Amino acid sequence: MSNINLVGISGSLRSGSYNTLLLEAVQRHLPEGARLSVARLDEFPLFNQDRESPLPAAVGAVKSALRSCDGVIICTPEYNLGMPGVLKNAFDWLSRPPQEQAEVLHGKPVLLMGASPGPFGSISAQNASLSMFRALRMPVWNEQGLIVVTHAGDRFKDGTLVDEALQQRLQQQAEGFCRHLLQLRARNDE
Numbered sequence: 377m378s379n380i381n382l383v384g385i386s387g388s389l390r391s392g393s394y395n396t397l398l399l400e401a402v403q404r405h406l407p408e409g410a411r412l413s414v415a416r417l418d419e420f421p422l423f424n425q426d427r428e429s430p431l432p433a434a435v436g437a438v439k440s441a442l443r444s445c446d447g448v449i450i451c452t453p454e455y456n457l458g459m460p461g462v463l464k465n466a467f468d469w470l471s472r473p474p475q476e477q478a479e480v481l482h483g484k485p486v487l488l489m490g491a492s493p494g495p496f497g498s499i500s501a502q503n504a505s506l507s508m509f510r511a512l513r514m515p516v517w518n519e520q521g522l523i524v525v526t527h528a529g530d531r532f533k534d535g536t537l538v539d540e541a542l543q544q545r546l547q548q549q550a551e552g553f554c555r556h557l558l559q560l561r562a563r564n565d566e
């Protein structure tokens with residue numbers, strides 16, 4: 377596949393985060409020609425409209441990666457049945473200022489997934505994020521169903537995904553998502 381640029385965002389800042397490991401596993405299962413750069417959210421301040429100008433450098437860096445990407449892959453944990461504040465805070469920053477929102481976010485397809493050590497695999501957090509993506513006009517790609525990684529502690533060993541069925545699933549999702557992005561690009565070029 378030719379030159380697909382993806383931005384990956386983990387909703388967890390924790391070292392050893394299952395969601396960051398999941399994102400890194402996706403990175404290893406991308407089709408040829410696709411590359412995924414992992415956005416760093418650890419230096420995003422708490423959103424404050426008084427601090428929008430000058431824009432914090434960490435926010436500007438992720439905005440410029442998003443501007444030139446074809447699609448976004450999100451791996452989110454679930455906190456108290458919702459999306460983590462880290463992820464919401466990041467998109468509040470990334471959606472600003474309103475006159476730049478379209479070029480940074482609108483129309484960028486999202487591949488959404490998440491992991492949890494429990495039996496529900498972040499499904500509520502994923503659901504909770506849908507209204508935000510709708511507001512930001514970011515279509516969530518769902519042709520191959522949900523990726524909900526339950527019992528994450530059994531699937532990763534020493535920081536690596538060891539569950540072969542999940543590896544295969546990630547590869548299929550990544551291939552499907554990249555195919556979709558290429559189709560969109562071809563349509564836009566027409």
Ligand SMILES: Cc1cc2nc3c(=O)[nH]c(=O)nc-3n(C[C@H](O)[C@H](O)[C@H](O)COP(=O)(O)O)c2cc1C
Pocket residue numbers: 388389390392393394395396453454455456457458491492493494495496497498
């Ligand atoms: C404040 C807090 C709330 C949590 N709430 C949930 C929850 O609602 N559902 C769930 O499955 N796990 C919940 N967990 C457990 C997280 O899924 C677990 O900490 C997970 O490892 C976080 O993702 P990470 O490994 O990517 O950091 C919660 C953890 C914290 C710290």
